[in-house]
Amino acid sequence: MAKNVCAICGAEVNLFSGQQLADKNYICRKVCAKKCLKNFDFVPATLDEVRSHIEQVEKGTKAWNQIFIPLQKTKVKEEKLKRFGSDIYVSPSTGLMALVETRYKFIVFGKSQFACVYRIADLAAYEYEQEKVKNSEGKEETKHYCHLFFHNTAGLYDFRFNVSNSLEYKKLAEYFDKMFGIEKTLGNAMNNAKKQWAAIKDVAGAVKAAASGAEDAEAKAAQAAESVGNYLEGDRTELIAKADAALATVK
Numbered sequence: 001m002a003k004n005v006c007a008i009c010g011a012e013v014n015l016f017s018g019q020q021l022a023d024k025n026y027i028c029r030k031v032c033a034k035k036c037l038k039n040f041d042f043v044p045a046t047l048d049e050v051r052s053h054i055e056q057v058e059k060g061t062k063a064w065n066q067i068f069i070p071l072q073k074t075k076v077k078e079e080k081l082k083r084f085g086s087d088i089y090v091s092p093s094t095g096l097m098a099l100v101e102t103r104y105k106f107i108v109f110g111k112s113q114f115a116c117v118y119r120i121a122d123l124a125a126y127e128y129e130q131e132k133v134k135n136s137e138g139k140e141e142t143k144h145y146c147h148l149f150f151h152n153t154a155g156l157y158d159f160r161f162n163v164s165n166s167l168e169y170k171k172l173a174e175y176f177d178k179m180f181g182i183e184k185t186l187g188n189a190m191n192n193a194k195k196q197w198a199a200i201k202d203v204a205g206a207v208k209a210a211a212s213g214a215e216d217a218e219a220k221a222a223q224a225a226e227s228v229g230n231y232l233e234g235d236r237t238e239l240i241a242k243a244d245a246a247l248a249t250v251k
């Protein structure tokens with residue numbers, strides 16, 4: 001059997017003790033692969049991506065312990081955490097959210113938690129997914145998932161987690177739509193139409209300025225792009241500032 005070494009710690013690995021990555025590097029299952037969350041998929045990942053994810057988990061676990069754990073006990077209504085499924089915690093007061101993995105140590109009856117912490121403002125998409133699977137008795141059952149995708153994030157930025165049913169996904173979608181100010185209900189159709197109109201006017205202004213060779217064409221175009229972005233995703237400036245301030249306190 002061919003021998004390989006773990007590209008991170010240098011330990012010797014074989015077919016069973018090593019995990020091969022997309023770029024043909026190996027990492028050891030015993031130590032280095034355990035630094036990754038179970039949501040992380042090694043098969044399409046490169047060594048650089050694994051390193052980014054390990055760093056993300058180290059920082060995220062610190063942020064979880066220093067920011068989220070104290071907030072679990074808060075009596076202040078605005079600071080309370082919102083939980084989706086068993087693994088996702090949202091902290092609206094700090095602009096952060098966490099994917100948490102709890103590992104139980106059977107020998108010492110303790111548990112330890114590992115986390116990736118994200119800026120809520122980087123949440124770019126949330127979608128419902130379902131899959132039919134056969135359970136241990138051979139009966140078909142439906143698994144429900146919520147799929148999340150983050151921008152501006154190195155490491156694990158695209159993953160899904162279990163929810164009990166599609167209604168739980170709907171609650172999550174409504175929660176974030178409201179936070180981002182992108183309610184697509186009929187009650188807000190007028191509001192959205194107005195925002196869209198403002199964005200279109202900005203683009204029209206930029207096109208005109210560019211055509212006439214005006215000096216401020218670049219600034220106008222940048223403002224137009226921001227207006228369209230804000231229309232589609234909501235204005236996230238405040239959320240970004242909150243999240244960066246909170247993350248700066250993590251030691």
Ligand SMILES: [Zn+2]
Pocket residue numbers: 006007008009010011027028031032033
């Ligand atoms: Zn290793």
